[in-house]
Amino acid sequence: MRGIEAGNNLLLGVTGGIAAYKSIELARLFRRKGVEVRVVMTEAATRFVGPMSFQAVTGEAVRVRLFDEAHEAAMGHIELARWADHLLVAPASADFLARMAHGFGDDLLSTLCLATSAPVSVAPAMNVNMWEHPATRANMSLLADRGVRVLGPASGDLACGDTGAGRMLEAAEIVSLLMYPRKTGLFAGEKVIVTAGPTREAVDPVRFISNRSSGKMGFALAEAFAEQGAEVLLVSGPVNLDTPAGVRRLDVQSALEMHRAVFDNIRNADIFAGCAAVADYRPENPSDRKLKKNDDQMALSLVKNPDILAEVAALENGPFTLGFAAETQELAENARGKLAAKGVDMIAANLVGENLGFDTEQNALLVLWSDGEQRLPKQPKKGLARALLEIVAEQYQT
Template identity: 55%
Template sequence: MLLGVSGGIAAYKSADLVRRLRDAGAEVRVVMTASALQFVGAPTFQALSGNPVRSSLWDEAAEAAMGHIELARWATRVLVAPASANTLAKLAHGRADDLLSTLCLATEAPLLLAPAMNRVMWANPATQANVATLRSRGVAILGPAAGGQACGETGEGRMLEPLELVAALADGLAPPRLAGRRLLISAGPTFEDLDPVRFVGNRSSGKMGFALAAAARAMGADVTLVAGQVALATPPGVRRIDVRRAAEMQAAVLAALPGQDAYIGAAAVADYAPAETARQKIKKKEERLALELVRTPDILAAVAAHPQRPRLVVGFAAETADLETYARGKLAAKGLDLIAANDVSRADRGFEADDNALTVFWRDGRHEIAHAPKAQVARALLSLVADRLETGR
C-alpha cells in the first residue's frame, strides 16, 4: 500500500491510518508533499511504517535508480489521505509537479482519494467538477464525512476516520462483494412519547447500524438507512431516512422494501409504547403514576412475511442472558435467515460502546465474530451476508 499524504490538518489522522493499515496486514510506504511536512514530520511516518519516507523528486539517492517509477510499480494500490483541494485539482488535470502527483500519474494501481478540506472548499463548483472528473476515470473517492472541522465550522469535508478507510480498502477493490446489491438497514433507538416532553426509549447509539451502512456502501452496495434519533453523521453515499417512533420506522422500512436484496434490522425498536400520548405535559400530582403500554409493530416479522420480502432478512438480538436460547427463538419465530446476537450487559460492547462482538445464528449453524471495533465487526457480518447472496442459500 502506497499512502500519499498531502497538506492539511487531517494529516495527523494519517499517522494512525498507517498503524491501522499495518494492523490489517498491509506493508505501507509513505510519500508526503512539502505542505504535508508542515503538519506532521517524516520521522513519525517512518517509525510507524518501518520504511523510509519519500517527499521529493530531487532525492539523488533514490532517483538515480528512477525511484519514483519503482514506487509506482511497487504499489498494489495508492491511497491519498488526506487529499487536499489542491491535490484533487492537480490529479484531475494530470499535473505531475511533485513526487506524489507524479506517482499517481505513473502508477497502474487503483487510486483512492480521501478528501479533507473546509466545507466551503468542498462545496465549491471547481472542486466538485474535479471530483466528477476523477470519478469518471475510475478513481475511488472515499468520503468526505460531515461534522466539526478544525476551522470551527461544521459541514461536509472531514476526512474519514482511519478505521473507516481501512474498511473501505478491505472490501473496495476485489471487486466490491456487494456491488449491484441493494441493502436496507435500520439503526438506532425508537422513542415513544408519553407527553410533549417525555418519552420511553433505550440506550442504543446507532453506532452498529451506521457502521453496517458505511461498510455496505464501501463494499459497493446501494444503501438505504432508516435511522432513529441519533447524533451520528450520515455515512458517505448512504441514503438516510430519519424517524422517531416504532410505527414510523415500520412505515419507512416497508415503503423502502421493494427491490431490496437484504434487510438488516440493527435498530433497537421499542417493544412497547404508551397506549395514549398526553397532549399536555403530565403534572407531578400523585405518589404513583400508572402507564398503560401496548405492543409496538414487529418490524422484522413484518419484513420476513412481506410479499416483497428481500432474499435475505437479518435480525439483531441484544440480550443480557441466555444469548443463544433467545436468539434462536427469535430466528424461528420471526422467520429470519440470520440473527446477530450480542451481550449488551457488558460495558465494552453493544449499546453506546465503540466495539462489539456478535454470535450469528442460522437454522443449522452459527459463526462467532470476535470483539473488535464496530467497523470491523460490520465488515465481518456483511461478509456473511455477501456469502448468502452469492450462493443463493
C-alpha cells in the same frame, strides 16, 4: 444506477424553494470535479435565485421556459435531454415531485424529465409536514419504483421554523453520493436497507420511552455495506452520529415512523438488516400537553408496536433478512428462538452488559442461520461489521 464521472454532462434542475441557493454551490462543486453542468430552472425557482448566478458558475446560459424561440426552433428541449448523462433535480419541491410522479410535462424541466433516457436523481426539500404527507409518500414510492434515485432529505431546523425531515442535503454530500467510483465488492449493485439506533415513544411533548442504543453498530454495518458496493439506505432513530460516506439516510423518531420509512422503500430492497433497537411498546394515549407531577404514582398504558423485522421477513419475494438480538442471558437459546419466531434468514446476537453491546465501541456476536452458526470475537464495531458481512455474503449467495 450508474454514477457521475468527470467528463459527464449533468443537467441540473432547480425548482422553487429557499434551498435553491444551495444549488449554486452544487453546480460549482460538480464543475470542480470535471463535470459539465447546464442548469434548467422553473419559473418559481427564479423567485429565489437569479439565473445569472448559475451562469456565472457554469459558464452556460440558463434555460427557464419551454417555449423559448431562441432554442425551440430546433427542438432544443429534446437536444438538451439527449445531451445529459445524468439529470439531477435539486432542490425538488413537493409540487414538482408530484408532477414528475404523474408524468406532467407543462414546463421545460418536467418535459426534460420525460424526454431524457439518462439516470434521474432528486434531492427533495420542503416543510416536514409536506414531506410526511401521504400524497408525497405515495409520489416518492412511484418515483422509486421507476428507478429515480432519492437523495435525502436530511432532518433539522427548517426555514419555516419547524424541525424535522425536509432539508435538502448539503451540496458536498450530494456530490459525494453521485460521484462514486464504479461499484465493486461482495454486494456490488445490491440495494440494502439498514435500520439503526433507538426509537422514542412519546409520553407527552417533553417525555418519551426509549433505550440505550447508540446506533454505532447499525451505522458501522451501513458503512460496511457501502464499502462492499451496495446502494444503502440507512433508516436511523435519534442518534448523534455522522452519516457514513455513500449512504443515504432517513431520520425518524418513533417505531411507527421507522415502520413507514422501511415499507416506503422495501419493495426495491435486496437485503434488509434490522439493527435498530425498536421499542416493543408505545404509550397508548400520549398527552398533547406536559403531564404535571400530581400523584405519587402514575399508570401508563402501553400498546405493542409493529414488528418491523418479522413483517419484512414475511413479505412474499421479500429481501434477505438479517436481524439482531440483544440478550442478557441464554444468548444462543434466545437468539435461536428469535430466528425461528420471526422467520428471518440470519440473526446476529450479542450479550449486553459487562462492556458489551450498548454505549460501547466494541462488541462480540454469535451469528446464527438455519443450519449453522459462527462466533465473532470482541472487536471494534466497524471491524465486527466487516466480518459479519463476509458471513452474510456467503449465505446470501447461497
